[in-house]
Amino acid sequence: MSEERRLDVLRAIVEDYVRTREPVGSRILTERHKLGVSPATVRNDMAALEEAGLIAQPHTSAGRIPTDKGYRLFVDQLAEVRPLTVPQKRAIETFLSEAVDLDDVVARAGRLIAQLTGQVAVVQYPSLRRSGLRHLELVPTAEGRLLVVVITDTGRVEQRFLDVPVGMDDGTLGELRARFNAAAAGHRLTEIGHAFARVTEAMPDEHRALATAVAEVVTAALAEESEERIVLTGQANLARTGMRFEQGLRPVLEALEEQVVLLGLLTDMTDDAGVAVSIGHENRLAGLSETSVVTSGYGSSDGDTVAILSSIGPTRMDYPGTIAAVRAVARYLSRVLPS
Amino acid sequence: MSEERRLDVLRAIVEDYVRTREPVGSRILTERHKLGVSPATVRNDMAALEEAGLIAQPHTSAGRIPTDKGYRLFVDQLAEVRPLTVPQKRAIETFLSEAVDLDDVVARAGRLIAQLTGQVAVVQYPSLRRSGLRHLELVPTAEGRLLVVVITDTGRVEQRFLDVPVGMDDGTLGELRARFNAAAAGHRLTEIGHAFARVTEAMPDEHRALATAVAEVVTAALAEESEERIVLTGQANLARTGMRFEQGLRPVLEALEEQVVLLGLLTDMTDDAGVAVSIGHENRLAGLSETSVVTSGYGSSDGDTVAILSSIGPTRMDYPGTIAAVRAVARYLSRVLPS
DNA sequence: GATTGGCACTCGGTTGGCGAGAGTGCTGGA
């Protein structure tokens, strides 16, 4: 009993099931794939594969479908890389380069992945970690409310509201802004705290509280780690024919709305710059136990993974195609994004 | 045949159908509502209502369900306002006031509406129209790429990428930034164009092109009308039991992803500061023909509608409750947002 | 020993028929 042929059978099962979405039996298998053996032989192999936990049958007298473990083996050893077509690549490049600002780049990347894979795309924004302060702006809004705008040297912009005690005037604000900006110029995050402290100390007593509050907000914004935003695209794809889940769409949609948890899942998965795949129950999120997640970090110039983009679909997904799409978009993204 | 009772019957049908989600017949109607007449009489009224196109029966020998026209009449004349409970109001207030920045306010408003109505919330961001320039920042990113950050005096922040010819240095950028900021100070949008023109003219020849490009991007960003972003929340609610649509979720999800069209729908609907309801086929979007949209603008201090928030659910929705929720959140939002 | 053909068995899905229940429209009487 050839071990190699058994894997051929597994590959055939996965490919057929992904395509037809129906349990595949021994007869059809021999008809559609040139295995060179009879159905009976395939049946024996199938029995062995089932013994190994790689395939299962939904009920007696139905064909076999791959288990999570089966998909795992397929992805790790059996799947062949299927590069995108040249037109596809070109489309990615032009579409991304037309982006008008940072948010737009991210949104477009999401749309690309959703389109290419026919699934849901999840893109996680660059985080602020290790950012320096480029500029600080203070904008009074409603009474007693101040909008603090922080621009980092990586090009990220953060906004924060601040409740301020009454009795501040434009002049004070202008002075405060000028001093903070001067103090922060060229400093890294770690040093900004000290620089700001010196500024607040130098302020006249009546404005000290305000200055401290602003300093706090700014450093908090810079240090904030959870300030990673998530963008979802292509949720309509969930309703496409063939996206049927045993448990229905509900757990999936709910899981996708749990942005914080989702974020954790993505960051945990993405080990380095490569593409990672998490299959079915491998996902910690219960709602995603019928789905697989394909992620890739896109790195900054210094090799660190600053953000993640991914595609989520049923475990019965086209893994080679999805992996190729995610990887391609990630690569182009690394090129376009600010270092 | 009393006209008044006929409307009572319609109201009873709408309320019952919304609650039970099942066609309602004459017998049950007389049992659950104190109409003071017999089923037979109700049947006559029902026949009249059906004649008027206000109700319909899915098939013979089934109860009646309201038509779009029936819902319209219900909303316009029959529905009683049902104010939120005090705890609900308090929850809205605290939750919104905890927002940390502008994006957060919008996100929280969406979550509130989704939660309160159990439907999908759509929030449209403030547009930039008529904004003045507060500050301009230029951040070099990847080679040949410049990030232009525009902060308006309404507290909105916009980012744009700009491809620049090689051969610019930090000094030039700094000077450019300083000059533009000085030129824009205190000017309204209409005047900024002229101010910028003077700046570019005054620049040395070798930097004139760069200056012109920046000026263009900034004015474009300020003038941009389509720069209205949309945030969706609570899509998981679509999968809740009882959100069944004849045509399935697909057209709905697809319509929700068509952000541009959706935006058009919302802006068309929202006439002024009040709450507007669009029912079923009244929506121009075919995908939303089984849904109703409840919108409210939230206004700036000068009374203009700057943005819109809305709740989308099946035509068979709890109109009084949804209207109350949307209106309440809109009101609190107007209070918190920058003028 | 691996492979194969044959065969009995299992089981899910489909079809068709039947009865119950709900609701209507209509008619005649109060």
Place this chain on the structure above:
DNA sequence: TCCAGCACTCTCGCCAACCGAGTGCCAATC
């Protein structure tokens, strides 16, 4: 104008029977 009664219609759920696909096993063959 309202109401009670009655015949009619249609959907839904249920049950039984049937069909087909697929399996597992066994004995024969290469």
